[in-house]
Structure formats: structure tokens, C-alpha cells
Amino acid sequence: MSMANIFAESQALPHIPRVVQELIESFRNEDANVDDISNKVALDQALTAKVLRLANSAHYGVSRTVSNPHDAIMLLGFNTLRTMVLASGVTGAFKAPEGFDQKKFWRDSFAVGALSKWIAGYIKDCDRETAFTCGMLHSIGNLLMHVVIPEELKSIDDAKALGGKRHTLETSLLGYNYADVGAELAKRWKFPEEMQQAILQQHNPEGDQPYSKLAGVIYIAKYLKAAHEKNWSDEKIIEEFPLAVAEVIGMDTTRAYADVANTTSLESGLDSLLE
Structure with a gap:
């Protein structure tokens, strides 16, 4: 489709x-x-x-x-x-199909939102609540695709479980990915242009012009979440940190590195919505 x-x-x-x-x-x-x-x-x-x-x-x-x-x-x-x-x-607003763990989806989304808010605190003139909203909605296109085309996503879900990158798999098989769908939904919901661009450019923020600061925030937030899921040490997180993205968005990595241990205990405060 x-x-x-x-x-x-x-x-x-x-x-x-x-x-x-x-x-x-x-x-x-x-x-x-x-x-x-x-x-x-x-x-x-x-x-x-x-x-x-x-x-x-x-x-x-x-x-x-x-x-x-x-x-x-x-x-x-x-x-x-x-x-x-x-x-x-x-x-x-969403009723996901049978077999899709919507609670996990939103917990993961809230976690990326909380990390995005943390990252924004180390960037000049970056509103933390706007960053949270972008992080929270970064994967909204994935949810919508599971609602509308669940059968077409089964093979992608299986390949993702084996270690593939979802957006690459989707682009290869469908010609678009969840960031494209999420940005279009954000447009239809009348989110500001900067938030639409943040969702659209999240996979490769440094490759788009004009550069989206909020896309860089999402990119780093997803990196941190993946690092936590792999139980990386603070030292490894800092060693592998996407420094090129951080530099372009003006993130004060010196201060952030000193506080990186705090990212493992961040909470969105929103999980009770899923009960």
C-alpha cells in the first residue's frame, strides 16, 4: 500500500x-x-x-x-x-491490531520523550517540553502503519527482531518509512513545521537542510535508549556518543557527559495513562 x-x-x-x-x-x-x-x-x-x-x-x-x-x-x-x-x-486515539503491544509502544515512546527532554537541557534555546513531545511522537507513524497495514508489516517486524533497522527495511519494501508517515500525520494534526521536520529527519538529521535541531535531539535520545537496553556502561555510552550530531545541534556534551548516569533513571511521569 x-x-x-x-x-x-x-x-x-x-x-x-x-x-x-x-x-x-x-x-x-x-x-x-x-x-x-x-x-x-x-x-x-x-x-x-x-x-x-x-x-x-x-x-x-x-x-x-x-x-x-x-x-x-x-x-x-x-x-x-x-x-x-x-x-x-x-x-x-489509536486502536492497535491484535498482537501489537501498544502499552510497550507507548512506554518506549515516553522513554524517548524523557530522554529528549533531558538532552534539550544541554542545548541553548531548546524548549524541553517541545523536545519531549517530539520524542514522544517520534514513532507515531509506526503505530499508524500497524493500524492500517498490519499484514504488510509482519515481515518487517520479523526482520527487525533479527537486528535489522526498521526504517531501512520499510523504505526498501514499501518506499517510505515510519518517519515519513509520522511527519505526514503531524502535518494533518497541524503540529508546527519544526516538529514535523523533527519527526521526518530523525534517522539522518545531519543529512537534511535546513538542519533540524529537534531531529538531532530525537536521534541522540534513541541512541541513549538503545544503549540502556544493551546495558552499556556510562563509559561506553560516552565513547560511542553520536558526537557529530551533538556538535551540530549545539549540545554541551561536557556537561551532558558528567550527568549521563542520570539518564538510566529518567521517568516521563506518564506511564499511569496506560493502566
Whole structure:
């Protein structure tokens, strides 16, 4: 199936709540009406319940109980609320086929998001919550492809399990890969251009112009996650670090290397959404 046909399957495409769409659009608008958005979040009872459960979790360590979305903004900030609502809306938008471990998919995605947020802290003028969102959604195209063309992905899943690179396998067999699909979905969801480009360029950020800083963030986040899965030591992580990418995106690797041990214990705070 061509990529165009994936998006022609309208009944299979994920739909997100209108308030989530408005929060996506707020990435572009520095003057977004925060009170108006929090009031709209409050009107969606399912979203509000998820957000309040997250906001009151030990991960965020707030000083008092968060009882409504406005409290969440006051105690945690608008960007954190936006991340919570986006995660709540997007994770609820997909119904994966039988045999696809959607919980593992989102746990892995949240882990890449948390690593992306950590990396952004070592890059000048790189918003950490935006980086988290890009990391969280980096593989959204993979999920959509499993929803729409599950049969065509079986051989790719098998080859991936034997050590192949998924995006290379997909491009070879299909002519496109999950980054292409994810970027197109991000476009249809009206994410800002820089976030679309981050998803699109994640496999080879240094090979695209203009260079996407956020694509580099995702690239390094995926490297760190893979290193953790292989139980690499901090020394090996630093030795094999994708320095060329780090240099182009302006990452302060000296500071990051000193803190690299902390990356093994990072948490997104969002895993309760999957319970």
C-alpha cells in the first residue's frame, strides 16, 4: 500500500479531541489564552480525569492537591499541562491490531520523550517540553502503519527482531518509512513545521537542510535508549556518543557527559495513562 493510501483510509485514522488540537496549535501562538484552554480541558471529563491523576502523582511532587486544570497550570505550568493533555489525547486515539503491544509502544515512546527532554537541557534555546513531545511522537507513524497495514508489516517486524533497522527495511519494501508517515500525520494534526521536520529527519538529521535541531535531539535520545537496553556502561555510552550530531545541534556534551548516569533513571511521569 502506498503512503497516500494509508491516509486515504479515513476510518482508520486517529481522531483527537478538539481541545487537544487547540493545544497543538498553541505551540505556534505565544499569546495563547491559557485560561480559555484550561476551561476547555475541564469540559472534557475523560481528559480531565487523566490529567488530574498525572498531576497528583508522586512524579510531579506538587505541594497540594491538584483539583482542576487551572490548578495544574498554576502549580506545574502551561507547558507541562499541555504535555499531559497531548499524551492523554494521543494515547487514546489509536486502536492497535491484535498482537501489537501498544502499552510497550507507548512506554518506549515516553522513554524517548524523557530522554529528549533531558538532552534539550544541554542545548541553548531548546524548549524541553517541545523536545519531549517530539520524542514522544517520534514513532507515531509506526503505530499508524500497524493500524492500517498490519499484514504488510509482519515481515518487517520479523526482520527487525533479527537486528535489522526498521526504517531501512520499510523504505526498501514499501518506499517510505515510519518517519515519513509520522511527519505526514503531524502535518494533518497541524503540529508546527519544526516538529514535523523533527519527526521526518530523525534517522539522518545531519543529512537534511535546513538542519533540524529537534531531529538531532530525537536521534541522540534513541541512541541513549538503545544503549540502556544493551546495558552499556556510562563509559561506553560516552565513547560511542553520536558526537557529530551533538556538535551540530549545539549540545554541551561536557556537561551532558558528567550527568549521563542520570539518564538510566529518567521517568516521563506518564506511564499511569496506560493502566
